[in-house]
Amino acid sequence: MIPFDFIYCRPSTLKEALDAYRQLQSEGKNPVYYAGGSEIITLCRAGEIRPGGVIDLKNIPECKALALDERALHIGSVCTLNQIKESKLFNLLRLACGRIADHTNQCRITLGGNLCGSIIYRETSLPLLISEAELTLFGPEGERRIAFDKVFKGRMELQPGELVLQIHIPSWALKARHYHVKKTQNEKIDYPLVSLAALWKENRLRIAVSGLCSHPFRSDQMEAVLNNRALSRDVRSKEAAAMLPLSPLSDRAGSGEYCRFVFQNTLHTLLEEMENGKI
């Protein structure tokens, strides 16, 4: 059980959602936006957060949209990971969604929730970081459309009261050559030691990584080395693995040096499969 009370709001429009946020804020309720709810319920039950109000976004049509047009794929923030998988519209994101939690939880966890949550891995961010994705946000200052990597700096940097409305992936990325791998300590369903997404644009490799450091990242420096074909695969993977933007995590899943070792081998395999035409 959740050992405290909160106010539950279920708006049907964006304006109602924002009004609810302002009202609860004015009542000192410290409200949170709520989508799939898995993380919020878990943290409430464990006493790690104590919101006085939750605003459930699942009844807002714009947040539920999942549509493809000639320019982009548009995914509402409350679309579940399973809906995204079943749609089969962006295979790299489908692969990333398919390795987060288990299938039943994928039927509840939403794209917006995974991006905005406090669990550090945020693995759905990886395909978005390398596909020139954009976000539509809605908040007290109105609606704005912005490049994903301008708002996502390892975690979402939203304004107070702002929510993610939709995620847009340009059409070129939907069919681009891609690769995804997630390595865990032991079990298939677990947090990652290394989770890596790769995408090619104009024959140039882009990668984004989660699990290795305290937040997901994409590194231009690392990509420059990986794309330097004058160097051997061994040298490229070793040099790239030495360029982590932050110290590798050292936790129950593995020591920092072990995680870096796994990452280096993962990169080597990626380069090998790419150059052997297996990707």
Added chain:
Amino acid sequence: MVRYEGKTVVSLNINGEVRQVMVRPSDLLLDVLREQLGLTAAKPGCKNGDCGACTMVIDGWPTKSCLVLAVEAENHVILTLEGLGGRAAVQQAFVDANAFQCGYCTSGFLMVCHALKKQHPVLPEEHVMEEWLQSNICRCTSYQEIRNAVKIIYERDQSRI
């Protein structure tokens, strides 16, 4: 806009019936169904979304009811094991395959298998079956028997055509 504060009566569509329950907004669906409606097939296990013992089917998809607020379930179609009636094909297949030992996880597995059959009327590829079944944990490790039960469900369905 719906706004609930304090104890409130809400209507839930469960097993084909509309039932009224009195809930706090922070009450979990699992607790409400067990404690107010006596629907005790869904079991509290980890209560953390890991074990799957509390799985029910909402709008056709398996859902861990320890991670759902009761108020969220308004306007959705909820199916618990009680709603299968006791002689459903999936239940008979579990009996015939000896797909349980202590039985604590069984209701959760049954609901996952029921949803799997509804979403994939034809026997899916092995990796799809495995993906669905991996959502639940059986500490007696009856995994092979459970997998056999799923195959029986599809085989019997096929033999009726």
